[in-house]
Amino acid sequence: MKQGIHPEYHQVVFQDSTTGYKFLSGSTKGSAETITWEDGNEYPLIRVEISSDSHPFYTGRQKFQQADGTVARFNKKYGLDQ
Template identity: 85%
Template sequence: MKQGIHPEYRQVVFMDTTTGYKFLSGSTKSSDETVEWEDGNTYPMIRVEISSDSHPFYTGRQKFTQADGAVARFNKKYGFKDENEG
């Protein structure tokens, strides 16, 4: 491996700006902002808009009503009836 061409790999704290959830992970990202972690050490902190703590796939809070509404509008527009209706 050539010396001096690879980014520095270090521990970084990522913070979900939506929920405030923080997690420590290895990364090559850098930041001027730092935070003291649970172990007493100070690490660079990267703010992210979404993480597993706020993403609907991981939280189970997906919104299926929008898709259902679109299907209902399509069926109504083209005269299809719901199989469950009499």
């Protein structure tokens, strides 16, 4: 690999702005805002709008809008279902 072309990789804390959930992970992104983590060290804080704590796919709180197909809904609405 070429030297000096890769960004610096360091530990940061990501915080879900919806739920307040925080997790420590590696990233190349930095931040001027810092937070003291559970281990007593300070890390850059990056706020995210969605994480595994608030995303419906991971939480199981998905809402299924339509269970039947378009044709079945049309037939049901207009009484053509026989």
